Amino acid sequence: MAAQCVVREGIRWRIGDGKQIGIWWDKWIPEGPDYKVKTQMDGLNWDARVESLIDEETRTWKSSLLQRHFQPKDCKRIIHIPLSRHPFEDTRVWGPEKQRGYSVKSAYYLWGEMRL
16 A cells, blocks of 8 residues: 555656646646645636646747746746647656656655655
């Protein structure tokens, strides 16, 4: 059971089309300790998806919408997330190991941090 908790804690979303990712509750911000938006919900529905923050035609972030609804720090973190010109389905990735993916070592390290 502890292993499941560690994996659940370390998994985050990689943005493709943004259709599966909830803005307010899912882990999708690549930087930060918990991969979540820190801004309090403001003006966007609780069930809003990341796709609503992406301009489908240009495949860029809707910067005016981000600036209107997010704190500057979150806005900056979101704008720095690269978007593919050819959207694909959102995928789950292992967050703690940026370059190599999941490793037992990174899971063990995360488990140690969770116990503190």
